[in-house]
Amino acid sequence: MTKNYKEYAVYLKALADETRVKIFDMLAGGELCACKILEEFEITQPTLSYHMKILCESGLVTSRKDGVWMKYSLNEKGLATLTNFFEGVRRG
Template sequence: MKYSYSEYVPLLKALADETRLKIIDMLSCGELCACNILEKLNITQPTLSYHMKMLTQCELVSARKDGIWMKYKLNEAKVIAYKQFVEELLSHKEDCICKEKWEG
């Protein structure tokens, strides 16, 4: 496998939450203001900030300030990279980890 497993751990941790999955689903339709996300999810602003911090730290979501609001969108390059990683992880391949010599 040409990927480093460790580089995808933050993403998988970020996605391991129902609220963050809902946010990703919402952002799949395009850029959204934090106010729109707050309205749909019925969560507090500090709770949204916490979730968005997790999603931006793994670079799945990018943020920009627009006046007093933050606007969020999916980072398309990271989405493509993550899709490729999962596809390769779940597929049969000649250089699979199962074919390596095990030590121990």
């Protein structure tokens, strides 16, 4: 099996920020509205949008519009790819 280091690097870059790591962890509990995510931080809505754009473009998070709100969830395929990478590293 060929490893896709470019894909791994994109995921790791997306998670190379404390705010995005926390958002990623929050989404492990299920889909969240942007308003709920924003409540956990002392940042502006545009700053949250910036972080969500990075997470979505990386492929780790998906989004959908629900009325006026955006809802976010983990992309299971991206999560599985990242998990497999780390499991492979651990096995050596």
